[in-house]
Amino acid sequence: MMQCPNCRSKDIGKIGSQQYYCWNCFIELSILGDEWTVHQVEADGSLSSLDDIFTAEERKIQ
Numbered sequence: 527m528m529q530c531p532n533c534r535s536k537d538i539g540k541i542g543s544q545q546y547y548c549w550n551c552f553i554e555l556s557i558l559g560d561e562w563t564v565h566q567v568e569a570d571g572s573l574s575s576l577d578d579i580f581t582a583e584e585r586k587i588q
């Protein structure tokens with residue numbers, strides 16, 4: 527079961543082949559191997575990485 531690494535919500539929507547969006551905390555999630563990479567969508571539409579605020583353990587897809 528996929529869970530948001532940030533808020534642990536399971537309310538995750540698929541927006542692309544490897545891309546997901548958390549409807550609870552509004553971050554974009556991509557799958558890289560068996561880990562999430564986490565991005566925040568900025569007001570101008572660009573993405574900034576949030577990976578460094580999570581540990582590898584937290585980003586593991588369970």
Ligand SMILES: [Zn+2]
Nearest residue numbers: 530533548551
């Ligand atoms: Zn979330």
